[in-house]
Every structure is written in C-alpha cells, then in structure tokens.
Amino acid sequence: MRILVTGGAGFIGSHLVEQLLAGGYEVLILDDFNDFYDPKIKHGNIAGFAKEVTVHHVDLRDSESVRNLFHREKVDTIAHLAARAGVRPSIQEPRLYYDTNVTGTL
Structure with missing residues (x-):
C-alpha cells in the first residue's frame, strides 16, 4: 500500500513515517x-529513512502541483498532517x- 504523508518531515509526521515504514508500507x-x-x-527528522521514501517538496497551496502529484504517484491513502503552526x-x-490549513486541506 502506498501512503502519502503530508507534513511528513515535521516532528509528528516523521514519526508516523517511521512507523509506517516499519509496518512495511x-x-x-x-x-x-x-x-x-x-x-x-x-531534513534531520527524515535523514534516517530518506532513502526509503520519496520526498516531494510541495506547498499545499499549489493545488496544481498537488493534483499532479496525486495523479502521478497513485497513492492509496493519505495521512494529512501538514499545517502551519503557531498562534502568534x-x-x-x-x-x-x-x-x-483550510484551503490546502480541501
């Protein structure tokens, strides 16, 4: 199964990626x-498994690039963890x- 993790290089996302890889995904x-x-x-968060994953440097606000990625990569499931953080x-x-955080999700 091919799983796309948005925000996969962040703290939570990178830990999820690590677990998914351990599960054989x-x-x-x-x-x-x-x-x-x-x-x-x-980059440090994903350094330990960077060779085991495909990393796409894409901004969620670029809907055309996101759409092209979905069509090209044929993912089975998405774990959507990408977001801008910080209240201030x-x-x-x-x-x-x-x-x-809103439009990029849609």
Whole structure:
C-alpha cells in the first residue's frame, strides 16, 4: 500500500513515517519545508529513512502541483498532517494560515 504523508518531515509526521515504514508500507512525503523553524531540522527528522521514501517538496497551496502529484504517484491513502503552526504568526498572517490549513486541506 502506498501512503502519502503530508507534513511528513515535521516532528509528528516523521514519526508516523517511521512507523509506517516499519509496518512495511511504501511511503511518500509531501512537505514544503517552510521556515517556521529551521528546515535543517526537518531534513534531520527524515535523514534516517530518506532513502526509503520519496520526498516531494510541495506547498499545499499549489493545488496544481498537488493534483499532479496525486495523479502521478497513485497513492492509496493519505495521512494529512501538514499545517502551519503557531498562534502568534497566524494572527500576523491570517491569510497564509487559512490558505495552508483550510484551503490546502480541501
């Protein structure tokens, strides 16, 4: 089974990916590696299994790229964990957070 984990390079997502790989699943990661915290941390989160997964550096707000990814990769299931985090930044940039966390989900 092919599982796409959105936000798969984040803290929670990377732990889910690790468990899915241990369970024998084929895993793909979609993550935009945004700079809410240092992207090097996200790369570090997936370093231990990076060769076992396909990583797509895609922003959920780019609906055409997301749609193309779905058609190209033929995933069976999606674990949607991608989101912009942080209350204070969401107040400062509400549109960015809405576009990512709401529209990006749809």
